[in-house]
Amino acid sequence: MNTWPSPPSDELSERRRRVVTAALRAAYAWTVREARPKKAMHEIARMTGVIMEAQGPGRAPNTPLDLVRALRSPLSKLSIFADSDDPVGQLALLGVDNELTPDVQDLICEYVMPLNVLTDSGRWLPDWTRMRAEQIRHQVFTAMIAMKKQEVYVASRRLLIEHPAGTAGEIGELVSKAGIRVASGYQAVPSRQLHRTELEKAWWWPCPECRWPMMVSRGVVRCGYRPHSCVYEVTKVLSNGRPTLRRIDEGSGPRKTPVARKAQDAVCLNVGVWRFIVVPGASELRIYTQLQSLGAGVELWPGFDSYDLRVTAGDQKFTVDVKEYRSVHRLISDLKAKPPRARVLLPRTHEHQYEALRAALPSLSITTEKRFLMQVRRALGTSGRAK
Ligand SMILES: [Zn+2]
Known part of the structure; x- marks a missing residue:
C-alpha cells in the first residue's frame, strides 16, 4: 500500500471544501480555547496555514486572530468563495456568544473532509469536524461488520436510530438486551440542548422527527437539523416542576408536543x-x-x-x-x-x-x-x- 499522502487537489471545489473544513476546525477549537488552550491555539494556527494554502498567496486571513475574526462573518467574505453560488458561502461559523452557530451542525458539517491523515494532529477534535460522513458511519459499525452477521448489523443500526437519547439506565439495558456492541458511546446531553428551570434542575426535549435532544436558545426549542422543522417556545412550568412547550412555527400536521425529560442521568449520541x-x-x-x-x-x-x-x-x-x-x-x-x-x-x-x-x-x-x-x-x- 502506498503510505504517502496524495497532494491536496488543486480543483476549486476541493480547495473550497478544505477551507470550510479548516474554518470549522478552527471555529471548534476557538469554542474550547479555555479548557484546552494549547491544543486549541495550535489548531487555529495550523488551520490558518491550510486556508492560506488553499486560497493562494496574499489573501486574508493571514494570522490566527484574523481567522477567528473572519469566522464570525459569512464564508463568502473569503476570496475563495467570492464567485460561488454555493449556499454554504452565506453561513458564518461563530456566533456573537463565541459558540458554533446552528448552521454548523445543520449544513456546514456536510462539507468536512480529512485534511492530511498522516500529519494530522487534530485527533483530539470530534470526528464530525475532521471526517467525511461515510468515515464516521464506517467507524461506528466496524465491529458489527466484522461479525459478518447482517441481522446484528441491522439491529445495532436501528437501535442507534431509534434511541439516540434517553437515561443512561434505559440505553444501557437496551444495548445489553440486544447483545450488541455500540462502538461509539453516548455522552451527557450538552448544555446547549438543556433548559434550566432553577438551580441544578435541567430538562431536555426529544425532536419529534429524530428523537435527539433539541437545541434550546433563549426559550426557543428546535432540532439542530432544520428540515426537522417544528419550533417551540417554553411556556409555563407545571406544579411538578416540568416545563412545557408550545409550537410556534407555521407548519401543520399532527405532531405530538414533546414532553420535557430530566437532564439528570440523561445521555445522547455524539453530534x-x-x-x-x-x-x-x-x-x-x-x-x-x-x-x-x-x-x-x-x-x-x-x-x-x-x-x-x-x-x-x-x-x-x-x-x-x-x-x-x-x-x-x-x-x-x-x-x-x-x-x-x-x-x-x-x-x-x-x-x-x-x-x-x-x-x-x-x-x-x-x-x-x-x-x-x-x-x-x-x-x-x-x-x-x-x-
Ligand atoms: Zn431532529
Missing part, C-alpha cells in the same frame, strides 16, 4: 453519529415502515449497507438508496465521485432537489419518497397482494 446516522436513519426507517404497511417485503441496508432498501412488491423488485443532503451541491459532487449502487431516493423533506439533481446528472436514476411509494403501491395492486 457525528446523530447527524450522519440518526438523521438520515429517521427517514430510512420512516420509508421502511410505510413500505411494510403497504404489504411490500423490505430489507434494510442489505449487504452491510450496499444501499438502503431492497423492496419486493408482487413480482417486482426495487433497490433504492436514500440521499438526504442539506446541500444539493455536495450531493451532486458525491454522486459524481461515487455512483450509487441503487436508484437515488430523495426523502419528503428533500423532494425539492429533484429537478436540480436531474439537470446535473441526467443519466442517473432518481425518484422521490412520494413517487416511489406510488410505484410500489401500483406494483402491489397489479399483483393483487396489496393489503
Whole structure:
C-alpha cells in the first residue's frame, strides 16, 4: 500500500471544501480555547496555514486572530468563495456568544473532509469536524461488520436510530438486551440542548422527527437539523416542576408536543453519529415502515449497507438508496465521485432537489419518497397482494 499522502487537489471545489473544513476546525477549537488552550491555539494556527494554502498567496486571513475574526462573518467574505453560488458561502461559523452557530451542525458539517491523515494532529477534535460522513458511519459499525452477521448489523443500526437519547439506565439495558456492541458511546446531553428551570434542575426535549435532544436558545426549542422543522417556545412550568412547550412555527400536521425529560442521568449520541446516522436513519426507517404497511417485503441496508432498501412488491423488485443532503451541491459532487449502487431516493423533506439533481446528472436514476411509494403501491395492486 502506498503510505504517502496524495497532494491536496488543486480543483476549486476541493480547495473550497478544505477551507470550510479548516474554518470549522478552527471555529471548534476557538469554542474550547479555555479548557484546552494549547491544543486549541495550535489548531487555529495550523488551520490558518491550510486556508492560506488553499486560497493562494496574499489573501486574508493571514494570522490566527484574523481567522477567528473572519469566522464570525459569512464564508463568502473569503476570496475563495467570492464567485460561488454555493449556499454554504452565506453561513458564518461563530456566533456573537463565541459558540458554533446552528448552521454548523445543520449544513456546514456536510462539507468536512480529512485534511492530511498522516500529519494530522487534530485527533483530539470530534470526528464530525475532521471526517467525511461515510468515515464516521464506517467507524461506528466496524465491529458489527466484522461479525459478518447482517441481522446484528441491522439491529445495532436501528437501535442507534431509534434511541439516540434517553437515561443512561434505559440505553444501557437496551444495548445489553440486544447483545450488541455500540462502538461509539453516548455522552451527557450538552448544555446547549438543556433548559434550566432553577438551580441544578435541567430538562431536555426529544425532536419529534429524530428523537435527539433539541437545541434550546433563549426559550426557543428546535432540532439542530432544520428540515426537522417544528419550533417551540417554553411556556409555563407545571406544579411538578416540568416545563412545557408550545409550537410556534407555521407548519401543520399532527405532531405530538414533546414532553420535557430530566437532564439528570440523561445521555445522547455524539453530534457525528446523530447527524450522519440518526438523521438520515429517521427517514430510512420512516420509508421502511410505510413500505411494510403497504404489504411490500423490505430489507434494510442489505449487504452491510450496499444501499438502503431492497423492496419486493408482487413480482417486482426495487433497490433504492436514500440521499438526504442539506446541500444539493455536495450531493451532486458525491454522486459524481461515487455512483450509487441503487436508484437515488430523495426523502419528503428533500423532494425539492429533484429537478436540480436531474439537470446535473441526467443519466442517473432518481425518484422521490412520494413517487416511489406510488410505484410500489401500483406494483402491489397489479399483483393483487396489496393489503
Ligand atoms: Zn431532529
